[in-house]
Amino acid sequence: MTRLRTQQLPRDQWRVVIHNTHPAYLSWEQFLDNESQLQCNNVALSPEGRQGSAREGIALLQGLIICGKCGRRMSPRYHGKGGKRVTYQCDQRRQKDGDYGICWSVPGSAIEVAVTEHVLEAVTASQLNLSLSVLEELEQITQQQHRQWQLRLERVRYEAQRAERQFDAVEPENRLVARTLEKRWNEKLQEVAQLEQAYMQAQRVQRLELSDIQRQQILQLAQDLPTIWQAPTTTVQERKEMLGLLVKQIALTPIDKPERCTKIQLLWHTGSITEVMTKRPTIQQRLGTPEIVIQAVRELAYGRTDDKIADALNERGLTSATGRSFTASSVAWIRLKFKIPKPESDNRVAFHLGIREDGCYSTRALAQELGVGINTIHYWREQGVVPAMRETPHGPWWHTVTPEVLQMLRQKIRRVPLKPE
Numbered sequence: 097m098t099r100l101r102t103q104q105l106p107r108d109q110w111r112v113v114i115h116n117t118h119p120a121y122l123s124w125e126q127f128l129d130n131e132s133q134l135q136c137n138n139v140a141l142s143p144e145g146r147q148g149s150a151r152e153g154i155a156l157l158q159g160l161i162i163c164g165k166c167g168r169r170m171s172p173r174y175h176g177k178g179g180k181r182v183t184y185q186c187d188q189r190r191q192k193d194g195d196y197g198i199c200w201s202v203p204g205s206a207i208e209v210a211v212t213e214h215v216l217e218a219v220t221a222s223q224l225n226l227s228l229s230v231l232e233e234l235e236q237i238t239q240q241q242h243r244q245w246q247l248r249l250e251r252v253r254y255e256a257q258r259a260e261r262q263f264d265a266v267e268p269e270n271r272l273v274a275r276t277l278e279k280r281w282n283e284k285l286q287e288v289a290q291l292e293q294a295y296m297q298a299q300r301v302q303r304l305e306l307s308d309i310q311r312q313q314i315l316q317l318a319q320d321l322p323t324i325w326q327a328p329t330t331t332v333q334e335r336k337e338m339l340g341l342l343v344k345q346i347a348l349t350p351i352d353k354p355e356r357c358t359k360i361q362l363l364w365h366t367g368s369i370t371e372v373m374t375k376r377p378t379i380q381q382r383l384g385t386p387e388i389v390i391q392a393v394r395e396l397a398y399g400r401t402d403d404k405i406a407d408a409l410n411e412r413g414l415t416s417a418t419g420r421s422f423t424a425s426s427v428a429w430i431r432l433k434f435k436i437p438k439p440e441s442d443n444r445v446a447f448h449l450g451i452r453e454d455g456c457y458s459t460r461a462l463a464q465e466l467g468v469g470i471n472t473i474h475y476w477r478e479q480g481v482v483p484a485m486r487e488t489p490h491g492p493w494w495h496t497v498t499p500e501v502l503q504m505l506r507q508k509i510r511r512v513p514l515k516p517e
C-alpha cells in the first residue's frame with residue numbers, strides 16, 4: 097500500500113497551474129497583487145522592509161509617511177525607556193545602496209500631535225463634505241467596475257447570439273458542421289451563464305464592502321472621530337486604522353528658513369491635499385532643559401534649598417527633557433548652567449543686607465538686635481531655639497524671627513544676664 101504525501105512547494109517550483117477551474121472572486125493578477133502587498137506589509141518577510149500600513153507598533157503614522165525630500169518611505173525608530181519615543185527616519189537609501197548615513201530624521205511626537213490636531217479639526221469642520229467626497233470616490237470605483245462587467249457581459253452575449261445565428265444558417269444536410277456549431281453555441285451560452293453568475297457574486301461582495309459597511313463606517317467615523325479618538329480605551333492600533341481610513345499618505349519635508357520646522361502634507365483618500373507646519377527644534381533645544389523649568393527654578397531660587405526646589409518642581413509635575421524628575425544635584429546643575437543667582441547664599445550679601453524683606457535675620461544682624469555675641473545665636477540655633485535655614489551647605493544662616501520669637505529670646509537674655517552689670 098502506498099501512502100500519498102502532500103507537500104507544499106514554492107510557486108516557482110510548481111510544474112502545473114490550472115487557472116479558472118472554479119469561479120473566481122478575484123483574478124489571478126489581483127491575487128498576485130494582493131499577495132505581494134501582504135508581503136510588503138510584513139516586515140519579517142520583506143527584505144526591503146517597511147512598506148504598507150497598519151502593523152503593530154506604537155508609531156501612529158507608521159506606514160503612512162514618505163520623505164518629502166526624496167520620496168522614499170520613512171520608517172519609525174524607537175528610543176528611550178521602553179521605546180516610548182519615536183523618530184521617523186528616511187534611511188531607505190542606506191538599505192538599498194549600502195550607503196551609510198540617512199537622508200534625514202525627525203522626532204515623531206510633535207508630528208503626531210500636529211497630524212492628530214489637523215485631522216480632528218478637518219473632520220469636524222467639514223464632516224459632511226469629507227464623508228460625501230469619500231463616498232463619491234468609492235461609488236465611482238464601483239461604477240467603473242460595473243461598467244467593465246457590462247462590457248464583458250455584452251461581448252459574451254454577442255458571441256452567443258452569433259453562434260446561434262451561425263447554427264441557424266447552416267444547411268440541415270450538413271450535419272457535421274451543424275453539430276460543431278451547436279456545440280459552440282452551447283459553450284457560449286454556458287459562458288454567458290457563468291459570467292452572469294460571477295457578476296452577481298461580485299456585485300454582492302462589492303455592495304457588502306462598499307455600500308453598507310464602509311459607507312456606514314465612514315459616515316459614523318466622521319461624526320464620532322474626536323470622541324472615539326480621545327477615548328482612553330482607544331488603542332494606538334485603532335487610531336492608526338481610523339487615520340488610515342481617512343488619510344492615504346503623509347509627506348514630511350524639513351524646512352530651515354525662515355524658521356526650523358517640518359512641512360506636513362496630508363494626502364486624503366478624497367484626493368485633496370492639506371498642509372500643516374510644526375516646529376523642528378535642534379538637538380540642543382530638544383535635549384536641553386525646558387524653558388518652563390528654567391523659569392520655575394529662577395522663581396523658586398530664593399529662600400529654598402536645592403532639595404526644596406527639586407520637590408517644588410516635581411510637585412508641579414515638571415520633568416527634564418528626557419522625562420526625569422528633579423533632584424537637588426540636578427537643580428544645582430541647572431542653577432550653575434543658567435547662572436541663576438542665589439544672592440542670599442553669599443556671605444557678603446548676608447553681611448551687608450542683615451535683615452531680609454521677609455523678616456529673616458542673618459546671624460550677625462540677630463546678634464546685634466539682641467545685643468548678644470554671635471556664638472549665642474549659633475548656640476540657640478543648634479539647640480533648636482531659633483528656627484533657621486540656609487540655601488546651600490556653606491551659605492549663611494537665615495533665622496526666622498517673628499515678634500513672638502524675638503519676645504521669647506529677650507526673656508531668655510533677662511533671665512541669664514550675659515553682660516556683667
Ligand SMILES: [Zn+2]
Pocket residue numbers: 163164165166167168186199200
Ligand atoms: Zn529621504
